[in-house]
Structure formats: C-alpha cells, structure tokens
Amino acid sequence: MVALEEKSKKDGARTQERRNDPSAMRNRLIDAAYESFVGHGYHATSIHDLKRTAGVSGGALAHHFPTKKDIGLSVLRERAVKAVEETWIAPMQAASGARDAILNVLGAIVSELDVRGAVTGCPLSNLAHDMALQDPEFREEIEEIFRQWRDAIAQKVRSSQGPVDKLDPDAFAALVVAAYSGAMTMAKVTQTSAPLKACADQLKRVMSDLSIA
Amino acid sequence: MVALEEKSKKDGARTQERRNDPSAMRNRLIDAAYESFVGHGYHATSIHDLKRTAGVSGGALAHHFPTKKDIGLSVLRERAVKAVEETWIAPMQAASGARDAILNVLGAIVSELDVRGAVTGCPLSNLAHDMALQDPEFREEIEEIFRQWRDAIAQKVRSSQGPVDKLDPDAFAALVVAAYSGAMTMAKVTQTSAPLKACADQLKRVMSDLSIA
DNA sequence: CCACGGCCAGGACGATCGTCCTGTTGAGTA
C-alpha cells in the first residue's frame, strides 16, 4: 500500500473489466433499487446496499442518479408503473369479463405466493407507505399509478355490466384495489396467502350477487 | 464550563428542572415514538428525532429503552394494540348489529379525515409495512393485533346473521379489514377521504345484499 | 438522617449515512 505497488501482479484480481454500457448500468441500478425498495423499504435501503447488490461503484451511481430521490422517482416511473401494468391492467383489458379477470389475477398471485416461501406484499402498496409522505413528487407519482389501476378495473366493470345496473364502477374498482392491497398487507404480516384467499372468495361472492359478469 | 460556573445565574436557563417520574417519562417517549412511527415510519424516525420531540435526554431514553427495537416493541404492545381496540374492537362489541357497527366506524374515520387536513393512513398498516419484515418479533406482534381485529368483526357478524346463511364470518371480516386498510393507503396517497368513502359505500351495498344485519 | 439504587443529563464513540470530488478509461469524432 505504501510503496509496493502491485497494480498488475501477474494478471489476477484486476480492479474491473470496465466496458461502457450506460443503459445496462442504469437498468442494473434501478432493478436492484426496485427489488430492495419493495422488499425492505425505501428508508431501510441505503446507498451502500444498492452499490453492493447492483455491483456498481459510487461514481457510476452518482453519475446516473445524483441523489437518492432520483433513484426513487426512477423506480416509480420505470418499474412500479410497469409492474402494475403487467400484473393488473393488461390482464383486465385482455379479458372478456371483469369478474373472471379479477379472480384470475387474484388466483395467479395466490399461486405465486404459495410457490415461493416469503411474502413481501403488494409492491405499489409497499412503496406507497414509506415514500408517499416523504416527498410530494413521490406522492403524485404513486397517486397516478393507483388511478390508472382503478380506472382499468372500472372500465372493464363498466363494459361488463348491464345498462340498468346502478353499481358505481369507480367505487367498486376502489374496493377491489383496496381489498387486494390490504389483503397483501395481512399476507405479508402472516406470511401466508390465507388473507388474500379469503378476500378473493368474498369478492367472488360479492360479484355474483352484484351480477358482475 | 471551564472555570466560570454559572449554574444558578439569577435563575434563568437552568439545565433542567429534573423530577424523577419514570412512568411519565416512559409514556412521553412511547407517545412520541408512536406518533412518529405512524406518521413518518419506523426507519424514517431517528433516535435523535424521538429525543427532540419527546424532550428527553439520551440517558433517559437509554434507561427505559436500551435499543430502538425495544421502543418498537413497546409501541406495538402498548399503543398500537390499544388504538385498534378503541377504534374498532370496542365499537364492534358494543354495537347491536355488525352492519351498523362497521359503517359507523368507517363514517367516523371519514369525518375525522375531513376535519384535519392531512391523511397519515391506517396506523397499524403503516407500522406493519416497515416493521413486519424487519424483525420476527415485530411480525408476530402485528399478526396478533390483526387477528384480534378480524376476530372482533367476525364474532359480531356471526351473531348478527341468521343460522342458515352460509357466509364465512372470518373471510368477510378479512375483507372488511383489508378493504379499510387498503382504502386508507389510497387515502394517504391521494390525501383525501374519497377512497375510504367509496369502499364504505360498496361495503354497505354488499352487506345489504348478503343480508348482514 | 444517611446511604443506596433507580433515574436521568449530556456527551463520546465507532459505524454508517448520502453526497461529492479527483482521476482514469472507454468510445465516438475529426
């Protein structure tokens, strides 16, 4: 360390095989951040944790994301919105009836929870809880994602029910999102899929009684 | 501080008017911790924040709560459990019918949100999200509180419905808790009581259709 | 009244926080 510089001793353990690939580097960073923010929380995740799990240097991180808030916003805008889109919005739009679409999504998530051991909860809900009140920009971003989520469900409910039904599609969509989100919170706490199963069963019965196709 | 000791100069700005009152000191600490943990989150709250808001010294805090985890456990056991008890369990047990009890609680909370400007969300849900996976003891404690909460609702539903109804009280209680918890998450994100109102309306209709008294 | 132990003030401690700085290397451009 003092005078014995061994920068290229043999060839072993080079510092890094550096190759400039900004977008890949950026994606590694956001992916690691999304996983950690969802799994452990925004505040519980340190910059050092991200550097370690993503395997990047401080310089690279600072180059792509000057502050932690920048990472948080990018996670919301480029990962959270996509997760909701793939898990909920796309299946809703693709399905023929609202009832089956909702129950299928819930069933798929129950299966997924049963396969893997741990339950980390609803990603968006997790992010919402410790990011929403942290910064107004966070809150607005999350609010928009929730809105699109509810709208996709409400839209399908609207097109699936008869013209004379006096059910409010928006309010019912809010109930579905709330029930799922809250059930995932309890699933996270109990580390089982039981709360989600119970809510899915109840929603099934409710939709039958409310004549939602 | 060196040689010029001015411990009783006139009488102004004494260090502290110390009076040993351990239980009051402890309560101030837990109250401040509960408020901050619920409002800003467990990880987002530092020990220094607690010392400042509660107005206690480091020595006092270390005496009553050696570690941050100790504060967290005490907040769960001595405040969170009581909050759920007062807000939900007691009203459920006191009411004659499950339907009115649930709708009254939801209505009261909506009014409360409208009175004050900000929405911090469901206290237990907030605590659950960034404490449950932090420590197994946290998780078990929160799980037990959720269980008591659901049981109180299920118990009232059971005693409010006819003997031939094939509704599962436990599953329906899970739906109520999940819907409320999730609605409060959205209310926190939108900073309005609208999501909670929507869910309350839907639950009202659902309970009518399910013949829950 | 005295001594003793619980109670509490204030600050030190190493670790780690988020950010920024310096220097080097990669890959286009001319």
Added chain:
DNA sequence: TACTCAACAGGACGATCGTCCTGGCCGTGG
C-alpha cells in the same frame, strides 16, 4: 491518429446514525 467528453472507479467528506459511558441527582428504605 489526436482530441474530447461521457462513463466509470474509488475514496474522501461532514453529518448523522444507534448505542453506551460517566457522573450527578432524586426518592425511598433503613
């Protein structure tokens, strides 16, 4: 090939984290 700047490595920086230590004060049992 020579130049240039974005992309990256590695570490320094002050601030703050959670914890613990020293020492003085309070109230109670003897």
